[in-house]
Amino acid sequence: MSKQGHNFYWQGAKAGFPFILVVGPFGLLFGVVATETGLDTIQTMAMTILVIAGASQFAAVQLLAENAPVLVVILTGLAVNMRMAMYSASIAPHIGKADTWQRILTAYFLVDQSYAVSILKYENSPELSVSEKLRYFFGTMIPIAPIWYISTYIGIVAGAEIPQKFALDFAIPITFLALVGPSLRSFPHLSAAIVSVVASLLLIWMPFNLWLIVAAFLAMMTGAYVEKQLETNYD
Amino acid sequence: MTDQTVWIVIIGLGIGTFIIRYSFIGIIGDKELPEWLVRHLRYVPVAVLPGLVAPLVVWPAATNGDADPARLTAATVALFIGAVFKSTLGAVFGGMSALYLVQNIFY
Numbered sequence: 001m002s003k004q005g006h007n008f009y010w011q012g013a014k015a016g017f018p019f020i021l022v023v024g025p026f027g028l029l030f031g032v033v034a035t036e037t038g039l040d041t042i043q044t045m046a047m048t049i050l051v052i053a054g055a056s057q058f059a060a061v062q063l064l065a066e067n068a069p070v071l072v073v074i075l076t077g078l079a080v081n082m083r084m085a086m087y088s089a090s091i092a093p094h095i096g097k098a099d100t101w102q103r104i105l106t107a108y109f110l111v112d113q114s115y116a117v118s119i120l121k122y123e124n125s126p127e128l129s130v131s132e133k134l135r136y137f138f139g140t141m142i143p144i145a146p147i148w149y150i151s152t153y154i155g156i157v158a159g160a161e162i163p164q165k166f167a168l169d170f171a172i173p174i175t176f177l178a179l180v181g182p183s184l185r186s187f188p189h190l191s192a193a194i195v196s197v198v199a200s201l202l203l204i205w206m207p208f209n210l211w212l213i214v215a216a217f218l219a220m221m222t223g224a225y226v227e228k229q230l231e232t233n234y235d
Numbered sequence: 236m237t238d239q240t241v242w243i244v245i246i247g248l249g250i251g252t253f254i255i256r257y258s259f260i261g262i263i264g265d266k267e268l269p270e271w272l273v274r275h276l277r278y279v280p281v282a283v284l285p286g287l288v289a290p291l292v293v294w295p296a297a298t299n300g301d302a303d304p305a306r307l308t309a310a311t312v313a314l315f316i317g318a319v320f321k322s323t324l325g326a327v328f329g330g331m332s333a334l335y336l337v338q339n340i341f342y
Contacts, residue, residue: 018324050249178326181317200286223278
């Protein structure tokens with residue numbers, strides 16, 4: 001461990017650092033919206049800490065405000081988070097050998113940012129050991145998780161005084177785009193991304209966030225297919 | 236909306252989300268996955284994130300679903316910087332700056 005070990009935490013933290021710029025505003029906005037909906041401070045913080053998945057939290061709070069049935073609220077939130085099952089499958093081969101408690105912690109911290117940043121690192125540096133990969137992963141969350149909790153709290157306290165002009169709603173699309181850009185590194189990746197965009201826009205009418213799951217499957221199949229074709233042609 | 240409802244949602248969503256995240260990490264463990272599956276999983280990030288973001292860019296909720304020049308510009312800048320310079324920091328900065336800049340020009 002020692003020096004080398006800290007190095008991987010630090011590398012991960014550096015890679016995660018830019019996202020405080022967007023996770024902060026997103027947390028802020030969640031604090032504001034949840035409070036306006038009528039959740040008290042403890043409830044808002046409990047949700048932000050236990051769920052730690054912004055998009056689903058917004059969906060849940062919005063449905064609570066509309067007095068939707070509890071089961072509908074929970075299932076909608078879970079549908080928004082189904083993409084994380086794909087993250088889980090994708091990261092499992094890299095950290096599957098870790099101890100149970102480490103895998104539990106990884107699962108808790110498996111958010112869009114930690115996943116996308118880490119998987120890029122793992123693919124560029126396949127020689128890393130499981131423990132190095134874990135340290136890098138947890139490192140990415142060192143800046144992100146505290147900012148998420150704290151900014152939610154500031155949102156609760158500062159409340160509606162944040163002007164709409166700041167366009168905080170757009171922090172999350174910017175985050176995802178910033179995560180996508182560096183991953184577009186081969187023709188199969190690009191093909192998958194294009195299919196993902198087109199399919200999601202065409203399928204948006206589907207209920208329960210199914211459009212996203214279907215679009216993602218089509219895009220994965222496209223990426224794998226194009227990769228296979230290129231390989232076959234070069235062989 | 237009662238206190239009880241809110242707590243049921245918080246706990247249900249919390250536990251359910253954890254189970255989703257733990258699913259494959261917990262089950263697969265250190266078992267080898269078949270080659271075809273690994274080939275598909277390689278494309279998870281580029282399969283999920285662009286689809287997630289596309290409707291938010293084209294039909295932003297903040298403008299009641301109307302396409303918005305500031306948000307379209309910001310999205311293009313963020314994607315471009317990320318793709319060309321492989322810099323997430325640059326993409327985040329560039330995107331948000333473009334958003335505020337165009338907003339201040341148009342409104």
